Amino acid sequence: xxxxxxxxxxxxxxxxxxxxxxxxxxxxxxxxxxxxxxxxxxxxxxxxxxxxxxxxxxxxxxxxxxxxxxxxxxxxxxxxxxxxxxxxxxxxxxxxxxxxxxxxxxxxxxxxxxxxxxxxxxxxxxxxxxxxxxxxxxxxxxxxxxxxxxxxxxxxxxxxxxxxxxxxxxxxxxxxxxxxxxxxxxxxxxxxxxxxxxxxxxxxxxxxxxxxxxxxxxxxxxxxxxxxxxxxxxxxxxxx
Amino acid sequence: xxxxxxxxxxxxxxxxxxxxxxxxxxxxxxxxxxxxxxxxxxxxxxxxxxxxxxxxxxxxxxxxxxxxxxxxxxxxxxxxxxxxxxxxxxxxxxxxxxxxxxxxxxxxxxxxxxxxxxxxxxxxxxxxxxxxxxxxxxxxxxxxxxxxxxxxxxxxxxxxxxxxxxxxxxxxxxxxxxxxxxxxxxxxxxxxxxxxxxxxxxxxxxxxxxxxxxxxxxxxxxxxxxxxxxxxxxxxxxxxxxxxxxxxxxxxxxxxxxxxxxxxxxxxxxxxxxxxxxxxxxxxxxxxxxxxxxxxxxxxxxxxxxxxxxxxxxxxxxxxxxxxxxxxxxxxxxxxxxxxxxxxxxxxxxxxxxxxxxxxxxxxxxxxxxxxxxxxxxxxxxxxxxxxxxxxxxxxxxxxxxxxxxxxxxxxxxxxxxxxxxxxxxxxxxxxxxxxxxxxxxxxxxxxxxxxxxxxxxxxxxxxxxxxxxxxxxxxxxxxxxxxxxxxxxxxx
Numbered sequence: 001x002x003x004x005x006x007x008x009x010x011x012x013x014x015x016x017x018x019x020x021x022x023x024x025x026x027x028x029x030x031x032x033x034x035x036x037x038x039x040x041x042x043x044x045x046x047x048x049x050x051x052x053x054x055x056x057x058x059x060x061x062x063x064x065x066x067x068x069x070x071x072x073x074x075x076x077x078x079x080x081x082x083x084x085x086x087x088x089x090x091x092x093x094x095x096x097x098x099x100x101x102x103x104x105x106x107x108x109x110x111x112x113x114x115x116x117x118x119x120x121x122x123x124x125x126x127x128x129x130x131x132x133x134x135x136x137x138x139x140x141x142x143x144x145x146x147x148x149x150x151x152x153x154x155x156x157x158x159x160x161x162x163x164x165x166x167x168x169x170x171x172x173x174x175x176x177x178x179x180x181x182x183x184x185x186x187x188x189x190x191x192x193x194x195x196x197x198x199x200x201x202x203x204x205x206x207x208x209x210x211x212x213x214x215x216x217x218x219x220x221x222x223x224x225x226x227x228x229x230x231x232x233x234x235x236x237x238x239x240x
Numbered sequence: 241x242x243x244x245x246x247x248x249x250x251x252x253x254x255x256x257x258x259x260x261x262x263x264x265x266x267x268x269x270x271x272x273x274x275x276x277x278x279x280x281x282x283x284x285x286x287x288x289x290x291x292x293x294x295x296x297x298x299x300x301x302x303x304x305x306x307x308x309x310x311x312x313x314x315x316x317x318x319x320x321x322x323x324x325x326x327x328x329x330x331x332x333x334x335x336x337x338x339x340x341x342x343x344x345x346x347x348x349x350x351x352x353x354x355x356x357x358x359x360x361x362x363x364x365x366x367x368x369x370x371x372x373x374x375x376x377x378x379x380x381x382x383x384x385x386x387x388x389x390x391x392x393x394x395x396x397x398x399x400x401x402x403x404x405x406x407x408x409x410x411x412x413x414x415x416x417x418x419x420x421x422x423x424x425x426x427x428x429x430x431x432x433x434x435x436x437x438x439x440x441x442x443x444x445x446x447x448x449x450x451x452x453x454x455x456x457x458x459x460x461x462x463x464x465x466x467x468x469x470x471x472x473x474x475x476x477x478x479x480x481x482x483x484x485x486x487x488x489x490x491x492x493x494x495x496x497x498x499x500x501x502x503x504x505x506x507x508x509x510x511x512x513x514x515x516x517x518x519x520x521x522x523x524x525x526x527x528x529x530x531x532x533x534x535x536x537x538x539x540x541x542x543x544x545x546x547x548x549x550x551x552x553x554x555x556x557x558x559x560x561x562x563x564x565x566x567x568x569x570x571x572x573x574x575x576x577x578x579x580x581x582x583x584x585x586x587x588x589x590x591x592x593x594x595x596x597x598x599x600x601x602x603x604x605x606x607x608x609x610x611x612x613x614x615x616x617x618x619x620x621x622x623x624x625x626x627x628x629x630x631x632x633x634x635x636x637x638x639x640x641x642x643x644x645x646x647x648x649x650x651x652x653x654x655x656x657x658x659x660x661x662x663x664x665x666x667x668x669x670x671x672x673x674x675x676x677x678x679x680x681x682x683x684x685x686x687x688x689x690x691x692x693x694x695x696x697x698x699x700x701x702x703x704x705x706x707x708x709x710x711x712x713x714x715x716x717x718x719x720x721x722x723x724x725x726x727x728x729x730x731x732x733x
Contacts, residue, residue, distance in 0.1 A: 003370065009681060010675070011716060012681060012715050012716040012717055013679075013681045013682070013711065013712075013715050014685070015712070016554070016712055016714065016715055016716035018720045019716040019719075020719060020720075023723075024721075035716075035717070037674065037678075037717055038674040040671040040673075040674055040678075041667075041677070043672045046664040046668060047645075048626065048643070048648070049652065049660065049664060050647075050649040050651055051652050051660075051665075051668075052649050053665040054661075054664040054665055054667070054668035055670055057671075058303060058667075058668050058671040058672060060672075061672040065338075075382070083357070103568065125495075137627035137629075138628075141631070142628065166630070169627075170585050170627035170629070172585065173625060174624065174625025177622070177625050177697045177700040178622065178625075178701075179699075179702050181272075181623050182704060182705060183272075183276045184279065184586055184623060185588055185625070186279070186705040186706065187589040188281040188588075188625065189591060189705075189706070191585065217702070217706030217708060218705070218706050220707040221705060
């Protein structure tokens with residue numbers, strides 16, 4: 001398939017390796033990737049803050065940028081949920097509603113795309129580590145992606161997957177929530193970070209770089225050992 | 241202290257009222273302050289989390305006994321949906337049927353009217369003593385304070401509510417009012433007010449309250465209860481409880497008053513076949529609550545017991561405003577099971593009192609702005625990572641976490657923060673101009689190290705408790721550009 005990469009703005013600036021890993025995996029599976037450089041932000045910060053008029057302008061831009069793409073694939077459950085679940089609501093009863101629904105049907109979260117759309121679980125990766133998977137809330141509850149990343153991880157050579165006590169509890173990032181209510185956000189990171197750390201894993205695999213920012217931020221400050229890694233980075237590690 | 245004479249408990253909702261009278265505008269400040277204080281109390285947070293651990297286990301066990309839990313949720317949601325969308329038809333049907341059973345119905349537009357109605361009934365009955373079972377609408381209308389102001393003593397007969405009344409605190413959680421209180425504290429409390437010797441046995445503590453309460457039921461002239469459901473077709477009210485105290489509260493005093501929100505009406509008696517078990521399982525991890533009783537009016541001539549008069553107070557108190565909002569109308573489905581509180585990471589970390597509301601947790605954050613004003617209570621909608629655990633837990637399928645978004649949007653429309661709106665406008669202006677946006681992103685990335693030293697607002701809040709990784713040397717778009725150039729060069733080179 002011809003995949004148009006949806007690289008969230010903070011991945012663009014802060015975690016380019018994640019976007020590159022997505023492309024590596026997809027190309028290894030024989031699909032072509034393009035990056036439409038006019039893409040900016042999905043508008044979720046404004047949308048979640050309640051500034052829907054501002055978010056709408058950004059959403060229209062994104063809908064236009066990705067017009068005509070066969071599949072739009074992004075490495076963030078949260079930003080993908082914005083395109084798939086919230087754009088149709090945000091652009092309802094506007095001239096862009098049809099285009100938003102059309103884009104929603106063609107937009108996928110990375111792990112979901114591999115398993116549900118491409119029907120692939122074994123991408124030929126090797127990752128000789130003990131890992132646990134952190135469910136990002138938007139991927140889990142807006143996109144209902146739960147088993148797909150685990151199926152992908154189980155197929156990785158030499159990888160040991162363990163579950164933590166609270167796999168489905170939130171890390172507390174929540175976008176601007178993390179800085180508007182930093183004490184609550186941090187308390188949530190404590191709960192989730194400690195549960196993840198107790199697994200004794202080497203890496204915490206995530207499908208959301210925003211959760212990674214939060215969890216790594218807390219784990220690093222606490223001097224805990226494990227770090228997060230994006231699912232795409234795990235899968236990009238070739239079985240040499 | 242003599243064990244024979246019960247001491248009058250402390251005024252139940254004094255902290256509520258003091259807070260409300262002092263500073264409604266300061267609700268957000270108080271929330272931030274209390275949240276900050278609460279998250280530092282890790283002992284308390286662990287205690288509440290452990291208490292909920294038992295709930296999760298029994299809830300999951302009971303859920304597994306359903307043939308299909310999600311279908312049961314659908315059925316419950318449909319029963320509530322079809323009733324909430326026909327209140328105009330079903331409420332009069334309930335009233336006619338209940339009055340045919342000999343009951344009296346009163347309509348209360350707001351808390352003030354509701355308090356007045358109850359006070360008038362109490363006065364007409366020449367009541368001296370009042371006993372009350374668990375009733376969140378009475379908390380909502382601040383009934384205890386009003387009754388006490390008029391010289392009436394009110395005793396809470398629900399064990400948890402009784403403990404909270406003795407402690408002089410409002411309920412911590414609208415289903416588990418004293419879930420934050422340790423056993424030893426209860427023992428000390430009973431020792432102080434009831435003169436009983438210390439004990440660590442939950443059974444003995446329950447027996448102490450029971451012995452104390454028995455006499456009060458007999459002495460009470462008026463019993464006040466809530467109602468979980470109002471059955472339109474039969475004119476009955478349904479009350480769910482685990483202690484049997486509501487039965488005694490409704491049956492022994494001369495007058496029974498039930499206070500219920502108008503959204504409690506359901507059409508059919510049959511609807512209870514799904515609503516009662518789902519309430520028990522979602523709310524407390526039980527297959528069924530221990531006592532589920534239907535009350536159909538006062539004692540009839542051929543009956544040996546029951547009250548001489550039975551009143552139902554139907555409370556609006558802004559519920560019609562929620563009804564008028566099609567987007568959030570489903571929040572009237574709420575059966576007050578508390579499942580959304582039990583799974584909410586915000587509730588678990590800030591605790592019940594931090595909300596400063598009658599209804600805590602996610603559903604409280606949705607409806608409180610409607611009940612008490614969006615401008616003052618929108619911060620509750622903001623204080624959420626929008627994780628959606630509440631929506632998944634809701635047995636009547638209220639779209640809880642999306643309603644938090646709707647409240648945020650409504651607040652931004654009606655009372656935007658000027659600086660905040662400017663920020664979002666500038667961001668949107670940049671985000672539709674790709675070159676400008678990429679350029680801005682580059683500036684952010686290159687100056688991040690410096691910013692970490694300068695700690696401007698927002699970044700400061702992040703860095704207080706969390707690290708931020710160093711920015712990479714190049715952006716994705718730069719990396720991709722080079723990757724593409726290499727790829728096109730490769731075939732020729």
